Amino acid sequence: MNRELMKDFLREQFPNPERKGCPDEDVLQALAEDRIAPNDPALLHVGSCSECYTEYLHLRREIEEERLKNHSNVLPFPDRSKNQTS
Numbered sequence: 001m002n003r004e005l006m007k008d009f010l011r012e013q014f015p016n017p018e019r020k021g022c023p024d025e026d027v028l029q030a031l032a033e034d035r036i037a038p039n040d041p042a043l044l045h046v047g048s049c050s051e052c053y054t055e056y057l058h059l060r061r062e063i064e065e066e067r068l069k070n071h072s073n074v075l076p077f078p079d080r081s082k083n084q085t086s
């Protein structure tokens with residue numbers, strides 16, 4: 001299964017229109033910024049809640065765009081960011 005199919009799967013598989021048990025937006029923001037503990041229950045929640053997962057993807061994209069913008073101003077070699085992901 002490729003990544004795009006996986007995203008669609010997660011988005012549609014766990015509808016939660018009432019947002020039951022959903023973490024605050026602050027938590028999703030922290031998650032998107034990798035500022036959250038690896039054992040935080042919000043991680044599990046986002047993997048099983050389409051609403052949160054969609055929101056998380058949205059935040060994540062915004063952060064990445066912001067990061068790319070900042071990097072292009074400071075670093076002439078955007079490839080350096082790849083070394084920081086491990």
Ligand SMILES: [Zn+2]
Pocket residue numbers: 016019020021022023045046049050051052053
């Ligand atoms: Zn949720």
